[in-house]
Amino acid sequence: MAPKSAEQATAYFCASGAAAVVNFPLWKASAMGQSGYTLHAKTMYGRMLESLQPPWRGVFAVMGGMTWARAAIFYGSDKGRHLLQAAGVGHSASIALPPLAISTCVQVVNMPLIRCSIMLQNPTATQTSLWQMGKHIVHKRGFFALWHGLSAGIFKTVPKYVTAVYVKEMMDEWLAPVDSTDRTAVLVRSAKKSVIAGLAGATLTNPLDVIRNTMFQTETSMFQTIKHLHAKKGWRFLYQGLGKNLVAVAVPVSLTIFLTDAFSRILA
Template identity: 45%
Template sequence: MAPYVQGFLPPYKGAMATVCGMTYARAAIFYLSDYGHDVMIQQYQLDEVTSTVLPPLVVSTIVQVINQPIVRATVTLQDPSYKHPNVWSCIKHIYNTHGLNGLWHGTTAGVLKTVPKYVTAIAVKDYAERSLPKPDRNSRTYDRDMLWRSAVKSSMAGIAGAALTNPLDVIRNEQFKTDFGLLKTTRSLWNELGYKFMIRGLGKNMIAVALPVGVTIFCTDMLIHLSQSSQQ
């Protein structure tokens, strides 16, 4: 039984830290972005573009900086050349090897990847919310139509966010492997792969990024719809 367990453990190393970190991060970004949008529109009478872009820009930057040590540790943990049993052990190794700054190595690429992803996803979500036709409340298929509308909106947002930031995801992960700076890592990838580095791992990124973002938006929409339906 032991070999079976050992054979299946490595893909899930650091899974709990990743799940917890990403769950609170997405919850904070989507909730505070919507809240900030409403405050900026209603209280400060700012324009729609500023109210849509500024809240996720600020919130996702703060969240990424806070999460960076966990992100660095979980990515490093998946490298077979490292034999650390858990995220905390990996964080201590990075700190002892590279100092405090090492825990935030790759932050620039991480911010450049994460912030545009959520800004784009939220902007596309809000655009779709304004543009997609709303089902007739008196229709017998109203609930089903709302389900499909939410599915289209969440898919648009998730795919747009993932596709835009895929090159930065490649650069960030390469930084963790090499400990090179942002520009040196980008030049190295370009010299090795040319423009193809920008689409490397795009399929996996669609699953790792587009799917969770889309599901988060979809589930949020459904909860709001159910809450509104119960109040009527």
């Protein structure tokens, strides 16, 4: 029996929350690596360990932002696809349009939280809370500076979720069906779909993460930031923090998809 709408929403929210808890240290390591924040360790392994250590500033707000955002995108995309298909919209468009619209709105709403939380991870930052960082930005640059980097954030976030949702739906169609009573087979099938969808979304977004995070520090436009990064590092900047980002982005997206399937079976 298919889960009811309320049960589906609960499954998406629980899955997104669990993924957010796992993801915060990985997100912090990725944000620090892409932002070019100065770390004391000399080796790549040492820098990764250092970035994963406390202080975990803004941890609860970041996890809350991650939870509602992913739940809204994946649940909204699922419901939107069914509504568009019922209205006669084409197959591909009905899959791609909902995450395109919802992830754009989510990015606009979450942008102040994203900016403040990433800047808060700077080891040299004197602010110790998101509220203090937000006040600092507004005092220094004005209220709308909280949305500085939105263009790069949209270019980064929207393709990630459109790709992840689209690949998830395509994998659901391409993978061979399994016996619904065989729990192991069902979980393995879900894991394949989840991992491939997460990696597909993550691989597209690293350069725009680097650009957005640098914009936060330099207060320059997206094109000026690209010019600055290219002058400083050449096209190598496209791969800055790539390894950490693949983990930080692919893990929560894959976990959200996988755990949603698991929770949906429990709640059905």
